[in-house]
Amino acid sequence: MFRFTVMVLTEGSITREQVKMKRAFSGSFFRGLIILSSVFLLLTLVLLLFANSIRNMEDRKNALLLANQIFSTLNGSFYPEVGVFDSTAVSGGVQYGIRRTVSEVSSGIREMHIYVGRNDGSNRIVLVRKYYDL
Amino acid sequence: MKYSEEPDSGKISSGFSVSAVTLTIFSSAVVLISLVLLVNYVSGVVDRQTALEESVQAQLTEESAVAGLEMDLMNSSIRSFSDIPVYSIGGLETSFRMIGTSAVPAEELSWRSQGSEILSVLPVGNNIFVLSESDSELRIDLLSGTDIENSIEVLLIPQWTAEQYSIAGTFCSGNPVLFLLTRVDDREYVTIVSNETGSESYDVDIPFWNESSLLSAGCVGGSPALLISEGTNRAQLFIPDSSALLSVSSPPGTTPVFYGQDQLYGSLDGSYPENWDYPVISVLQDDFDSNGTDDLLFIGSASLSYIPDAEGSFILDTLPGGRLVAWGLTEHDRILSAKWIVGTSLEKWRALTEDGFVDSAGPEFHPFNWEGRLASSRNFIIGSVDGFIVIADENSELLKTVCSMQNAVLHQFEGAGLDLIYIDNDLLTILLDPLEGDGFLLTLNSVTYKDDNILSENIWNVQIYGNGPDRRIHYERAG
Numbered sequence: 001m002f003r004f005t006v007m008v009l010t011e012g013s014i015t016r017e018q019v020k021m022k023r024a025f026s027g028s029f030f031r032g033l034i035i036l037s038s039v040f041l042l043l044t045l046v047l048l049l050f051a052n053s054i055r056n057m058e059d060r061k062n063a064l065l066l067a068n069q070i071f072s073t074l075n076g077s078f079y080p081e082v083g084v085f086d087s088t089a090v091s092g093g094v095q096y097g098i099r100r101t102v103s104e105v106s107s108g109i110r111e112m113h114i115y116v117g118r119n120d121g122s123n124r125i126v127l128v129r130k131y132y133d134l
Numbered sequence: 135m136k137y138s139e140e141p142d143s144g145k146i147s148s149g150f151s152v153s154a155v156t157l158t159i160f161s162s163a164v165v166l167i168s169l170v171l172l173v174n175y176v177s178g179v180v181d182r183q184t185a186l187e188e189s190v191q192a193q194l195t196e197e198s199a200v201a202g203l204e205m206d207l208m209n210s211s212i213r214s215f216s217d218i219p220v221y222s223i224g225g226l227e228t229s230f231r232m233i234g235t236s237a238v239p240a241e242e243l244s245w246r247s248q249g250s251e252i253l254s255v256l257p258v259g260n261n262i263f264v265l266s267e268s269d270s271e272l273r274i275d276l277l278s279g280t281d282i283e284n285s286i287e288v289l290l291i292p293q294w295t296a297e298q299y300s301i302a303g304t305f306c307s308g309n310p311v312l313f314l315l316t317r318v319d320d321r322e323y324v325t326i327v328s329n330e331t332g333s334e335s336y337d338v339d340i341p342f343w344n345e346s347s348l349l350s351a352g353c354v355g356g357s358p359a360l361l362i363s364e365g366t367n368r369a370q371l372f373i374p375d376s377s378a379l380l381s382v383s384s385p386p387g388t389t390p391v392f393y394g395q396d397q398l399y400g401s402l403d404g405s406y407p408e409n410w411d412y413p414v415i416s417v418l419q420d421d422f423d424s425n426g427t428d429d430l431l432f433i434g435s436a437s438l439s440y441i442p443d444a445e446g447s448f449i450l451d452t453l454p455g456g457r458l459v460a461w462g463l464t465e466h467d468r469i470l471s472a473k474w475i476v477g478t479s480l481e482k483w484r485a486l487t488e489d490g491f492v493d494s495a496g497p498e499f500h501p502f503n504w505e506g507r508l509a510s511s512r513n514f515i516i517g518s519v520d521g522f523i524v525i526a527d528e529n530s531e532l533l534k535t536v537c538s539m540q541n542a543v544l545h546q547f548e549g550a551g552l553d554l555i556y557i558d559n560d561l562l563t564i565l566l567d568p569l570e571g572d573g574f575l576l577t578l579n580s581v582t583y584k585d586d587n588i589l590s591e592n593i594w595n596v597q598i599y600g601n602g603p604d605r606r607i608h609y610e611r612a613g
Contacts, residue, residue, distance in 0.1 A: 031154045039161040043168055050172045057179045060187070068190055075197070108205070111223070127191055128224035130198035132205040 059123035062091040063116035066098065067127045070114055079133050080112050088119070095119055108133040191224045192582045192589035199228035199580065200594060204607045207598060215576060226584050233593070234577035241573060241599050241606065243564040245282045247275070252557040257545040258303035261310040262555065263288075263327070264562060265301065270294050276310065276329050280548055282564070288312075288329045302349035304392065306358045313351050313360045315343060326358055326374055336374050348414065352392025361398075363389045365413040365434075367406050371398075387412040387439040387450040388432045393419050399430060399444055412437035412450070418507070419444075422463065422470045422486065431470070433461055438472050440486060451484060451491040460517060462508030464497040471496065473504055502526060502533065509544060509552050511569035516544070516554070523554065525568055536565065550604045566599065566606070573599040577612065 066089050074080065085100040099115040110131045117124025199221035206212045206219070218230040250268030257263075262277040264285070272294035275285045296316035303312045312327040322343060325335045343362055350361040354373055361382065363369035369390040371380040382390040382400040386409035390400030418431040423442055432439040436457050441448040453474050460473035470486040471494060483496030497508075497515060506518040513528045518539040525534045536542070542556035551567035575597055582590040593612040600606055 032157050035154070035158050035161050039165055042165050046165070046169055046172060050176050053176045054179065057176075057183050060183050064183075064187055064190060071194060109202075125187055127187075127194055129194040130202060130223050132201045134201075134205055134208060 056123050058092070059094065059096075059118060060125055062094065063096055063123065063125045066091055066096055067114045067116045067125060070098065070100075070116075071127065071129060074112075074129075074131075077134065079131050080110055082110065089116075097121070105130065188226075188584070188589055192226055192584075195221075195223045195226040196228050196580055196582045196590055196592065198223045199230070199582070200609055203230060203578075203596070204609060207596070207607050208603070208605055210602070210605075218578070226582055226589065228580055228582045230578045230580050230594075232576065233579050234575075236575045236577075238573040238575045238597055240568050240571065241566040241597075241608075243280060243282050243566065245277055245285060245562045247273070247560045247562070249560065251559055252562055254301060255543065255555055255557055255562060256301050256303045256312060257543065257547055257555055258310040258312075259305055260547055262547070262562070262564075263301070263303055263310070263312045265314075266560070267294060272296075274312065274314075274327055277562075278310075282562075286329050289325075289327045289333050298345050300343070300345055300347060300349050302351040302360060304351035304353060304358060304396075306353040307356055311351065311358045313349065313358070315340075315349065315360070315362070317343070324360060324372060324374065334374065336372075336377065338372055338379065340370060340372075340379075346415075348389055348391075348417065350391040350417070352398065353396040354398075359392075361390050361392060361400075363391075363414075365389060365415060366408055366410055368408045369400065371402075383408070385439075385448065387414075387434065387437050388430070388441065388448065389414040389417065391417050391430070393430060393444050394428055397444070399441070412439070412452070414439075416507075418462075420463070422468070424468060431461070433458060438484075438491070440470065440491075449486070449490045453482065453484075456482065460504040460506060460508055462510075462517070464508055464510045464515065468510075469494075471508070506539060507544060509569060511551075514569045514571055516552075516568055523556070527571070536568070537563075549600070549606065551600065567604070570600040573597055 080102045082102050082104055087098045089096050089098055096116055097119045101113045102110055105111045112129050112131060114127045115124050202221045203218065212218060215232045215235070220227050220229045247264065247266040250266035250273060253265045253267050255262055255264050260279050264275045264277060266273050266275070270293060272291040273287060274289040276288045277285045296318050298317050300315045301312060303310060305311070309328050309330045314325040314327060316323050316325065322338050322340045323335050324338050325333055327333045340362055342364055348363045348365055352359055357373060357375040359371060359373045361369045361371050367384045367386050367389055369382045371382045380402060381404060382398070382402055383404055383406040384390045384400040385406055388399070390398065393399055412434045414432045414434050416433040418433065419428050421427060422429045422431065422440070427443045430441040430444045436452060438451045438458055438461060439448055451472070453476055456474040456476040458472055459475050462471065463469065464471045472484045472491070473496065474482045474484060476482055483494045484491040485494035502519050504517045504519060508515060508517040510516070515526045517524065519533065521539055523536045523539050523542045525536060527534070536554060537556040537558065541558065542554060544552045545555055547553040547555065547564055548566055551569055554565040554568050556563055575595060578594045578596060580592050580594055581588055594609055595612050596607065596609045598605060598607050
């Protein structure tokens with residue numbers, strides 16, 4: 001390929017600088033460019049693939065913080081009402097849906113499940129605690 | 135035309151070929167390393183997040199388990215501390231192992247006024263009004279429940295110039311209300327203090343009132359009312375809402391009082407002429423006969439009147455030449471007893487039976503020089519000896535001095551037992567249920583696990599006070 005290019009160059013009436021420039025944009029240069037572009041594309045693809053996982057983890061982390069905060073306010077002599085309670089909270093600019101379900105396990109014992117995740121139900125974490133009517 | 139012959143043309147070709155291969159290898163390596171790093175990073179983040187979620191759940195499981203243990207201890211469903219059940223929740227389990235036990239003194243709550251001297255305290259249900267003075271300023275604080283650190287200042291009188299004062303309290307419309315009766319420049323004022331409605335003062339003409347007068351507060355038709363008595367069977371009923379000052383009378387040996395749920399012991403129709411034979415110095419309300427209804431006990435300097443269920447007939451006990459020095463429930467089976475001194479030093483005990491008050495041997499144990507109110511339990515008796523509140527232990531036969539009797543009051547503040555509330559300068563102390571004796575400290579090791587994987591391990595101190603349904607349990611992580 002290189003030789004062919006040189007042959008073409010010998011036949012034309014172009015200057016030495018133009019030949020050098022043409023050489024620079026031909027053959028291996030394009031190969032290198034294609035390889036670099038492929039690498040870039042591949043890396044972007046990989047990053048995109050993992051970005052979703054990282055975002056999910058970020059969501060779970062925020063959801064865990066929210067759930068933990070809720071439980072820390074519901075301690076001491078707190079005894080929850082039975083039922084399902086929905087609310088929302090914003091953390092890190094993202095809105096999270098919070099669902100509390102409280103059921104009576106036995107007389108004087110209630111179990112609370114807290115589900116926190118994205119509003120569409122994805123990346124939801126679940127925590128459980130029992131409360132006693134002391 | 136000579137380009138093909140130029141010596142560097144081959145170099146150029148060769149250089150480009152090498153660079154392309156190198157670049158490919160280098161790029162592949164970069165991609166591979168990036169991929170590996172990213173996979174490691176993401177899997178690390180996932181692992182850490184999973185571990186964090188498990189750790190939070192382990193903490194919640196452990197807290198649930200300790201609360202469950204508290205409930206089981208309250209219900210006395212744990213027979214042996216070496217065999218505590220395993221508590222399970224959220225797919226995790228928590229087990230406890232006893233690692234130590236020891237005795238702890240009876241539980242105390244304390245509250246300190248902000249630099250002012252506490253003058254007096256008045257318990258109303260599970261609330262306490264505290265009057266304190268600093269730089270001729272009177273402050274009234276309200277402490278509620280066992281969380282007494284969160285007190286509320288309900289009244290501040292900047293120039294406190296009262297020559298004398300008395301206090302009484304009640305519950306009205308669900309709120310604790312304090313009556314403050316003061317005399318300033320020979321005029322009497324009644325101030326009603328409430329954390330809900332603030333305070334209001336009334337100029338009332340009660341010339342007979344002095345600091346030894348008996349005050350009883352109650353609620354009449356939803357409005358607070360105050361009874362002021364000189365200890366005789368006649369009293370003045372003041373109802374601030376209507377500014378009415380009414381006369382109330384009761385049988386000789388008693389004095390009109392409010393009792394129970396805003397009930398008035400006494401009559402508004404003047405049924406009983408004034409009688410000075412049996413002046414009353416104190417009134418007690420308790421279920422002395424254990425029939426589920428509160429009775430009234432009027433203590434005089436030389437008389438004792440007992441009104442079962444606070445209505446109908448009553449029993450009046452007197453001893454010729456005798457003076458009443460101590461009274462209250464004694465013995466395991468709650469016998470209403472009274473100690474009299476006849477003449478100069480002859481000690482006589484009288485106990486309430488179905489036939490009225492009869493001579494008795496007095497408390498079987500603790501033959502001390504009791505005075506004032508007595509209260510007892512299975513192993514302890516609390517009362518006053520030589521001006522101090524003491525607790526006598528049947529097992530050790532020892533007296534433990536707690537405080538001066540001038541600044542102490544027995545009151546059912548928390549739970550079913552009597553608590554001792556006393557003050558010392560700027561410190562208020564509530565000794566919870568001293569008749570139950572010392573508490574018990576249980577040290578436990580908790581392990582929370584999933585399958586065989588231990589997620590959390592802690593040491594817990596569990597303090598247990600009292601017995602049966604009135605048992606109080608506190609727990610905290612050690613360290």
